[in-house]
Amino acid sequence: MRGVVARWWSPAAYAASGRRAVRVSLVAATGFYVFRYGLDRPVAATYALFAAIALGGLSRIPGTGRQRAAMELRAVPLCWALVVIGTYLSVRTWSAAVGMLAVGFTLAFSGVGGPRWAGTAPGLQLLYILPSFPPYDPDSLGDRLIGTSTGVALLVAAEALLLTEPTPPPYEKRAAEAARTAAQCARRLATPPYALTEADRATAQQAGQALRPLHVPEAERPAGPGRRDRALAHTGLATRTLLSRLAGLGPDRGEADPAVTAVLRAVAELAGATAGCLRSGPSPVAPYEALVAARARLSAASAGPFGGGVPDLAPAVLRGHAAVLEVADAALAMGVAADLAVRGRHAEVPVPPGRFWYATMWAPLLWWHRLRGHVGRRSVFFQNAVRIALALTAARLVAGVDTLPHGFWAMLATLTLTRTTLDETWHTIRLALAGTLAGALVTAGTLTVAGTDTGFYAVLLPVWMLIAFAVGPVRGVGWAQGLFTVLVALVFAQLAPPTWHLAEVRVLDVLVGSAIGAVFGVLAWPRGAHDELRYAAAELLRRAAEIVVATSASAAQGTAAAPPWGAPPGHRSLHRSVILAESAYAQYQSEPQRFGGRARTVPPAVDWQATLMAGHHTLWGSQRLLEPPRAVLGPVAAEALAGVGERVAGRMLLVSAALDPGGDTPSAPVPSIDVTFAELAAEPPDAPRLYYAMVSWLESLATDLARISSGPGRAESG
Numbered sequence: 071m072r073g074v075v076a077r078w079w080s081p082a083a084y085a086a087s088g089r090r091a092v093r094v095s096l097v098a099a100t101g102f103y104v105f106r107y108g109l110d111r112p113v114a115a116t117y118a119l120f121a122a123i124a125l126g127g128l129s130r131i132p133g134t135g136r137q138r139a140a141m142e143l144r145a146v147p148l149c150w151a152l153v154v155i156g157t158y159l160s161v162r163t164w165s166a167a168v169g170m171l172a173v174g175f176t177l178a179f180s181g182v183g184g185p186r187w188a189g190t191a192p193g194l195q196l197l198y199i200l201p202s203f204p205p206y207d208p209d210s211l212g213d214r215l216i217g218t219s220t221g222v223a224l225l226v227a228a229e230a231l232l233l234t235e236p237t238p239p240p241y242e243k244r245a246a247e248a249a250r251t252a253a254q255c256a257r258r259l260a261t262p263p264y265a266l267t268e269a270d271r272a273t274a275q276q277a278g279q280a281l282r283p284l285h286v287p288e289a290e291r292p293a294g295p296g297r298r299d300r301a302l303a304h305t306g307l308a309t310r311t312l313l314s315r316l317a318g319l320g321p322d323r324g325e326a327d328p329a330v331t332a333v334l335r336a337v338a339e340l341a342g343a344t345a346g347c348l349r350s351g352p353s354p355v356a357p358y359e360a361l362v363a364a365r366a367r368l369s370a371a372s373a374g375p376f377g378g379g380v381p382d383l384a385p386a387v388l389r390g391h392a393a394v395l396e397v398a399d400a401a402l403a404m405g406v407a408a409d410l411a412v413r414g415r416h417a418e419v420p421v422p423p424g425r426f427w428y429a430t431m432w433a434p435l436l437w438w439h440r441l442r443g444h445v446g447r448r449s450v451f452f453q454n455a456v457r458i459a460l461a462l463t464a465a466r467l468v469a470g471v472d473t474l475p476h477g478f479w480a481m482l483a484t485l486t487l488t489r490t491t492l493d494e495t496w497h498t499i500r501l502a503l504a505g506t507l508a509g510a511l512v513t514a515g516t517l518t519v520a521g522t523d524t525g526f527y528a529v530l531l532p533v534w535m536l537i538a539f540a541v542g543p544v545r546g547v548g549w550a551q552g553l554f555t556v557l558v559a560l561v562f563a564q565l566a567p568p569t570w571h572l573a574e575v576r577v578l579d580v581l582v583g584s585a586i587g588a589v590f591g592v593l594a595w596p597r598g599a600h601d602e603l604r605y606a607a608a609e610l611l612r613r614a615a616e617i618v619v620a621t622s623a624s625a626a627q628g629t630a631a632a633p634p635w636g637a638p639p640g641h642r643s644l645h646r647s648v649i650l651a652e653s654a655y656a657q658y659q660s661e662p663q664r665f666g667g668r669a670r671t672v673p674p675a676v677d678w679q680a681t682l683m684a685g686h687h688t689l690w691g692s693q694r695l696l697e698p699p700r701a702v703l704g705p706v707a708a709e710a711l712a713g714v715g716e717r718v719a720g721r722m723l724l725v726s727a728a729l730d731p732g733g734d735t736p737s738a739p740v741p742s743i744d745v746t747f748a749e750l751a752a753e754p755p756d757a758p759r760l761y762y763a764m765v766s767w768l769e770s771l772a773t774d775l776a777r778i779s780s781g782p783g784r785a786e787s788g
Contacts, residue, residue, distance in 0.1 A: 095539060107528070117214045118218070133289030135233070153200075166203075239290075251273055266317060274313040297433070308403040312341070340405050358405045361402060389762045487547070487584050490599065505550065505553075509553065606651035609650075610647040612726050621715070622712055648686065680778045
């Protein structure tokens, strides 16, 4: 009973939807009544109302009212273009359908630009759908644009001024808090007793978890293709890595060594300065340069070729030096990325090549890189764009060929009911049809009783609109469709003499639109991101295994196999695999975890986040370890290093085979990975610092692999 009551009454959910309902209802009703009754311009009234409903009700733009208003304002020229294109292409069914194919794909694919573009796309689709239906009337284009502009302008003002919500902390603030936590940990490690307490480690883990996309409000996630978003995402990854490395520093790092403590103190200073930079403070140039110098001194103290190394340093000390140098590298990456995020092309911290390839690129080129990276059948953004574009095009053809009355309702049903998985689509359609039927019965009764009394409909419309936009989003798609069925009847009853057949037409249109959505749900990637996440993760680990082998062999042989920007062959392929896996993981989190009432056939206890971090750690580590100067390993160290690299790569391939949906045993459990290697425990007599840096990198990758099979319940802060 308590669960039923909770589903019916959720104050927080109703408060959020109620605020949006007040804004959308006020704007839509104002625009509609001013043009319909004040100026007697029914076309402008229709477009003013539907513009507000499209961007305020159908779109789901994340963020506060002011953030949504900014996005809606940016979309105004696009709204004009869509109305113009739809108006002129409606001359023929085939031209309107071709336009729908191009516009539908483009708008859906724009989701690669981040959550705000993805949330705006459905409303923009509606602004093309509405004018793309008969009558073909270019002479009314002026009224259409006036109505659209008025509706959007009123909505922007309402979003910015009415019932404003509290602004959540931006990602910069989260990253600054995490950087400050890293500074505190580094200071503790640089002073007696040179160790972190369990409370310190828990705080570091919590700070790292706060930067994971799952724990960041959608509007604040740095997911866009621009320089700022890329740099912020890079800052978060580097900060999480830094916290993980600091928490993992063992007692055998030579804590009393002045060179080690100097590096840790410099890390603390840079982390603190980075936190200040993220809060619009000065660039951390001086702390960055101080850490570069301290790192160089520690590296020189423990580096050297076989036969010319430093004999007074024990292997355990060299291993500790390598771990501290990894901490320094993560802190340096964090400082560069934070300065780029805050100051862009005017960043003062020196930007190393390779890892920060986007630092000097212009925004259109960065957009091109993002779009090109997702053009392919393995991208969930591409799949979703193809699915919705084909479904909308088919709906437009059916509506045009069969002269379906109010055919844009069928397209609206296709747009709103098509989901990324077949199971979710069927579930949504069943609820939507039940809700539409109930709404049609209410509509038929209302139209029969009220007849042609437009005054009755005019009074009822704003009240019903408020109820529909407040209750529908909370109660689900069935309620939303039922309430919206009555709402559109109240609108069109004021534009033309109504009959009860309007309810019948509404049911028919929703049935046609939902059937088309179901057909394309079957034909186009019916399992959504489920298989794509597994495929992308498997491909990521295959690419990572290739780089691990190449980097280990290059280090063991002392050859400079890397290109000038410091990455082994296959780096670009792995980078693209990471991007595809991240987008698939983001969609996977939003999808239901069942198919046809049965649980997904997914390998049990998979920590997908650890898979993504394994890709990032492979990229960063391989770049760092192949940078000059290159030390030469002795034969014993070289043989051990090459062997361990091959074994880590082999374990990556084992996990990849278990995840691959096209493998021999696609539902096999992920093998448990042992992170201990006998070779890593050995201390070769002919190993310079490079050997221990490689060992530290391979151990971190083995730990990532172990976390993949341990499941998401085991938190990972790196």
